[in-house]
Amino acid sequence: MEVGKEYRTFRATFVSTMKSVIRYYTPTGFIASYLLLPITMIGTAWVVSRIVSPTGTPDFFVQITGYSDYLTFVIVGYAFNGLMFSSVSRGGDAVYREQVEGTLEMIMLTPSSRFTWILSKTSASILDTLFSLIAILLLGEILFGLEFQGGFNVVVAVAGTLLTVVALEGVSLVFVGIGLVLKQPHVIAVLLQPFVIFLSGMMFPVESLPQWIQPISGAIPLTYGLNIVRRSLLLGWDLEMLAGDFLALGLFAVVLIPMGYYFYRALEKRAMETGAIRTF
């Protein structure tokens, strides 16, 4: 493997993907995606909490989670929504776009590494989502005011976010492969999104789910990522206190990336053999 060549592949793919990500947003689209969407999503949580508890955060929520402010809990959760959705959909969508534009076969014929190519495509999309994550947190702070009750451990939160991104990279690889075979990878993302929102504790605590559902939450990397970020930012927990969540995320990263790549190659091979690579 030649490092220089891999770097060139990564850079070229990254730049072209970033260009299409930027082109995707016109000023109207940008305002709609970065302002209207998060404000109304968080606004819904605000209205719901006021209905059930006009004086502030419901006691029931405080008792089961230990967090004093429900809205802060939701803002952090919603900021991560894009990250998960992006990992499931963007890589697959990027490859699907190459199919639609008729450039996928040409890319397959080049000697560049497929792993580097996909890694670069998904990284560019995740970078866009990280920007959105920061924008939502800032918007939440400006409009609703985030409440940090026990410290503000940014270093641990950033480490947790990055490890979540790495773990989700493996998920992304799997979905790129699925997209090649099933076509329209977007549907898989649209199908999975409500399950992830429901199970990962994005909008309400996992502890409030029925007992038999809670173990399924543990199979989603985002559940651990959210735990780390919420507990470090809102409660000031340190690395030692969150070791279990970091370990789980690390395991996801170690297992999912090679597994995702293997899965992708197997599905790509199948798509090439059946001629499905050409159809979309």
Place this chain on the structure above:
Amino acid sequence: MTSLAAQWRTFRAAIFKNVRISLTYRPWLINSLVSPVVWIAISIFTYVGIASPAAIEEGFRELTGSPAFTGFLVLGQTIYSFFIAMNWRGGMALERERFYGTFEMILLSPASRVVMVLGEAVWGIIDSGWVIFLTTVIASLLFGLSFNVADPLAVVVGLALTFLAMISLGLFFAGFYVLSRSAGPIAHAVQSPIRFFSGVSFPISALPVYLQFVSYALPVTFGLNAVRSSLLGGGTTLGLSQELIALVAFTILFFILGVWMIRKMEQVAKSRGTLHTF
């Protein structure tokens, strides 16, 4: 003006094209069947996940006069699912052709663009209709929903007018999305504000008064009111006359705006030559 038979052929072709696409991409079918139930569960857990049943019932009683919140949320999500179907079927109809590079050919044909979009939108109602009906039944069984129908005609008229208003809205979006040149992000982003303002997840009376004005500018709000009242509150056709009149008015307004928007889109696209650029 093209003949009625030609319009019918355009309409039929738009529907059959989508039937074939739906049969080709089967994962969408699974999505249509499963997603609405999970979204309903999310809607319910947004309440039961943070507050005790007594607190939720008390909050709903104050705002709606009834403590029953499950039916309110199930029907809210159901009607909202129709709006989503309309947004992506009718609303994105022209943008999809643009993406696949077939839009220029459609513009060269003598087929009515409006009839084509209407065909796509009607297919959206047919395709999503049976699935949404099924998921409402499943959700009703899962979450224990009890109906209170006093006037079946009010249910039928309420649903029919809600669908018509949404089809018109889809027509408007179809032209607007292409003109905006940012169809994807806008189509995606428009959903959440409409969900928020139309009272899908909470009674709009919970909103500050100045925000309720926005709610009453949306057809989905009146559709939700009509369907919830007729199915859960024993509402009659006469009692729902305000909602039904509003839905008729929205249907006419968005139809006119939609036709204008589609003509404008074609005019702008042809004069600027930007149709095929992304």
